[in-house]
Amino acid sequence: NAGVTQTPKFQVLKTGQSMTLQCAQDMNHNSMYWYRQDPGMGLRLIYYSASEGTTDKGEVPNGYNVSRLNKREFSLRLESAAPSQTSVYFCASDRPDRGFNQPQHFGDGTRLSIL
Amino acid sequence: QKEVEQNSGPLSVPEGAIASLNCTYSDRGSQSFFWYRQYSGKSPELIMFIYSNGDKEDGRFTAQLNKASQYVSLLIRDSQPSDSATYLCASRDSNYQLIWGAGTKLIIKP
Numbered sequence: 204n205a206g207v208t209q210t211p212k213f214q215v216l217k218t219g220q221s222m223t224l225q226c227a228q229d230m231n232h233n234s235m236y237w238y239r240q241d242p243g244m245g246l247r248l249i250y251y252s253a254s255e256g257t258t259d260k261g262e263v264p265n266g267y268n269v270s271r272l273n274k275r276e277f278s279l280r281l282e283s284a285a286p287s288q289t290s291v292y293f294c295a296s297d298r299p300d301r302g303f304n305q306p307q308h309f310g311d312g313t314r315l316s317i318l
Numbered sequence: 319q320k321e322v323e324q325n326s327g328p329l330s331v332p333e334g335a336i337a338s339l340n341c342t343y344s345d346r347g348s349q350s351f352f353w354y355r356q357y358s359g360k361s362p363e364l365i366m367f368i369y370s371n372g373d374k375e376d377g378r379f380t381a382q383l384n385k386a387s388q389y390v391s392l393l394i395r396d397s398q399p400s401d402s403a404t405y406l407c408a409s410r411d412s413n414y415q416l417i418w419g420a421g422t423k424l425i426i427k428p
Contacts, residue, residue: 234414243326244420245406245418245419245420245421246362246406246418293361293362299410299414303349303350303369303410303414304350304367304369304410306352306364306367307352307408307416308364309361309362309363310361311360311361312360312361
């Protein structure tokens with residue numbers, strides 16, 4: 204059981220380049236999330252998808268777009284990368300419809316550097 | 319705005335002692351609470367959750383919840399160097415959203 208899989212694990216971009224971070228889960232979870240985590244800081248929610256076909260902004264959505272491709276896959280796109288977007292990006296998923304005690308499960312993260 | 323607050327630390331504890339990690343939350347409507355451990359360079363992993371007032375034990379870990387004081391804690395007994403990590407506290411609100419604390423860095427000294 205792979206859980207939550209993120210690709211790529213590492214990426215270096217130049218300012219202004221675009222890229223898409225991929226996330227897939229095989230746990231039949233309805234909800235998926237994208238977070239960023241900067242050094243010494245907690246998780247900040249970028250976007251989330253409560254269910255297939257829906258997406259919503261989180262705390263720090265500017266500069267990002269997302270696509271919920273199907274129930275398994277949720278991608279994050281940087282259209283024009285900026286140095287301020289250098290961070291570690293985590294994808295997570297859960298099934299809150301099963302109750303308040305459902306935890307979020309995380310992928311291994313993507314370490315992104317923008318030069 | 320709903321908040322979860324943690325002391326950033328670092329909290330330094332001798333090996334074999336009890337480590338006590340604390341977390342307060344602002345939303346009285348919070349339904350459940352989660353503790354995650356995050357090693358440097360790794361993703362958060364779930365340690366345990368709690369939703370009822372009182373204590374919940376799992377091996378060397380005990381979570382404590384006091385809804386009246388809006389306070390959650392995690393106790394780690396017989397601390398080991400492998401417990402050195404950042405511990406994240408999160409609350410799930412009535413809209414099923416997870417609100418995250420910034421984490422407490424724990425260092426276990428051999």
